[in-house]
Amino acid sequence: MTEERLMDKIIEVCTRRGFISPAAEIYGGVGGFYEYGPLGTLMMQKIIDLWRQIFVLDDDRVYEISGSVLLPESVFQASGHLESFDDPLVQCKNCKSMFRADDIILDESSIKAEGLPLEELDKIIADNNIKCQKCQGNLDKAKQFNLMFKAQVGSTGGTTAYLRPETAQNIFINFKRLAGFMRNKLPFGIAQVGSSFRNEISPRNFLLRVREFQQMEIEMFYDPAKENEHEHYEEIRDLKINLVTREMQEKGWTKPLKISIEEGLEKKLIPNQYMAFLMAMETEMLKVLGVPEDVFWFRHMQDHEAPHYSAGNYDLEADLSIGHMEIIGNALRTDYDLQKHAKASGTSYEIVVDDKKIVPHVAEPSLGVGRILYTILEKCYQDDGRGWTWFKFPSTIAPLEIAVFPLMKKDGLAEFAYDLHQDLKDAGYLSFYDVSGKIGKRYARADEIGIPYCITVDYDSLKEGSVTVRDRDTIKQIRVPVEDLEVVIGELSEGEAEFEEFGGIIS
RNA sequence: GCAUCUGUAGUCUAGUGGUAGGACUGCAGCUUCCCAAGCUGCAAACCCGGGUUCGAAUCCCGGCAGUUGCACCA
CATH class of the missing domain: 3.30.40.230 (Herpes Virus-1)
Known part of the structure; x- marks a missing residue:
């Protein structure tokens, strides 16, 4: 008997519980397209929100745009995609x-x-x-x-257009306006989240190789003469990342090199501070999302592996059940795209720095939302003999954060629980209310979709105004007064407190 | 894309040339119980299209989708 693959188990839960399912399923489906259900959408939003917080909102010099998905042929003529795709x-x-x-x-x-x-x-x-x-x-x-999807624009099909194969081009073709918005001062970054399309020859492996995918990209524009004057360098210099150098790849490597940002730059294993910043932030982001640090690393791609526009790629790869998989692409695009578009369109893309005209260089982190989501699903999946499988999602990524159950339906327990559920929603939690079936079954249902905390209303709740809080990871329970609940759940969700701190474990 | 194997309720599966059973899930009710699987009831399927046949979900062909291998892969 062959062991069922981890990916198959995850696909099964994902389709059954409303995370992700094949597109156009009732008509037989289309290869390489998936649709995100209620829980998948909540998780995708959380991934995007975290990325936006870390890469955009936390940085005064980064703004986000939303560009057109369908762009005329001329864009891809200039960018080189027509040729190399x-x-x-x-x-x-x-x-x-x-x-x-x-x-x-x-x-x-x-x-x-x-x-x-x-x-x-x-x-x-x-x-x-x-x-x-x-x-x-x-x-x-x-x-x-x-590899690009072609479309005709206009009733007579006058203009040929393509669905964008990456979100980045919107940023390059709007560079002049965006630079103006940033008052022509480097460095600055422009971010974008959205769908990209690639007509892959053979889509495979669920979310990992698809024809339509969500990307989160940033084009970080900087003066190459100041590539080691990153504004936030001091904050990241001591952080450690996992790195696989080209030398290691030639010799055959088994374990990535764990190295501080500072040391990586000194030894020229990391090309500049802008790339280093991306590596540091991505490492932090994945850790927050529940992906352990020892299962991913940055690999310096070999020359022939890098995309046509890149002068060096440092891709984040994860060790997944199907093998090593690129999850994030970090490219040094230099001035390749800006030069191409400036020349093709006749637009000047120069910026004055210290009385000199330059065309900025670009460092680009390109994060695939689906690939990140799949990595989280795989790393959080638990099958430990509990009787059902569960996801060990951190609250930051859990599609639902709290479940509220009345122990029984009668004697006002249901009403009490429902009001509590509404209060928690008002307080900003993604709360889920369930009365059907036995309490144990409801815990199992909650575990299966990775809800971190289950709150149960029992008879003591009516008498004393307290409820039990069940920790998904340990199945332990504590009793908490209702008035403390928001604070307790808040601190637990943020990882600011240990479960036991709020009261004795109930047997 | 080529080759390969596969395709039965939401999930897992039984099945025969005469249109399908089971388990789990779900829903309703009973039960009032703190870790799914106590009782009753209900709902729910043969991937799509041709062909052979009196008759096909079962045989054949094509398509679609998925697995694996090869090729391709920002």
Whole structure:
């Protein structure tokens, strides 16, 4: 008997309990598209809120925008996406295997064919008698496979547009206005959350490889001459991060290097303070979200792995049940995009710094909300013989924070509990009220979706005005006066107090 | 995309060429009980489209979706 995969168990709970389900399910579904249900949406909002707090609201020099999802072809012509997201593929007529045309040409004839038009690729293949690498069969004509979704704008289809493959381009094409808003003073950052689309050849692994996904991106613009004058450097210099250097990758690594930001910069393992800042903040963010520090690291990507616009990528990878997975991409985009758009559009993207005109450089953290959410789900999933599975979500990410139950329906317990539930909602908690079934079943239901605290109203509540609070992680209970409840739950949720501090454990 | 295996209520599953049973979940009621699975009742399914056949959920073909392997992958 084969052990059921962790991912399958998580998919099962997610679909059954209203986290995430396949899109257009009743019509058979579409590969690579998922829809977030009530609980999934609450979690997604919490991830976005935390990111916004850390990366945007806490920094006076960062503002958030919301750009258009559909953009004209000219944008992607300039950005390089049309070229580098548009791979020429050839198929073997015999065994139907697919190859990238330029790759197979390079392999078989050492001719560098990247970026050549289809006819030329066909000609090189014919001239050099290149055959299928698997079965030596004849190759069909090269075809374009575009990773971008194409659309026609206008009733007569006059303008070709594409769904954005990353949110970043909105920021680059609005740079002049945004720089004006920031009064043309560096450094500054522009953030954006939203959907991006990539027509992946084979979407797989649930939320990890999809065709529509939410990204949280920031373009941090700075003067490259001042790349080590980050405003908040002092606050992060002593923080430690996990790093996998290129040297480690060549030698074969088993454990990432744990290193302080300061040491990483001194040893030139981290390129500059702007990248260091991103690494530090992302590490903190994931820890708050319930992902243990020892299951993720930053890997300095090899040259050939980095995107076309990047002069160096330090991607955050997590150790998941299916293997190592990129969760966050951190790119040094230099002035690549601004230069491209300035040139293509004829707009000046220069900013005056110390009486010199420069085009700023960019450090970009690109966070995939779905991938982060899946990582949290996997790392919080518990199957420890309790009789049911549960999620050990911290309150910061738990879709619902409190459940309120009357021990029984009668004798006014239900009314008491319902009023308490309303009060907690008014106080800002995501509270859930449930009367149906036995109390044990309700605890199990709450555990399964990771509600941290269950409050039960019993007969003593009516007499003394106190309730029991059950801790999901330990199944222990304490008795708390109703008037203290908001404070107690608040301190517990913030991790400011231990459970036992508020009263004796009830057996 | 290629190959492979797979597709029965919300979930897990039984099943035969004559249109489906079970368990759990859910809902209502009983019970009044502090860790799901006490009792009664109800609701709920053969992925879609063709074909073969008197008749198909069962056989065949195609599609869709998923698994695994390969390829691809910001």
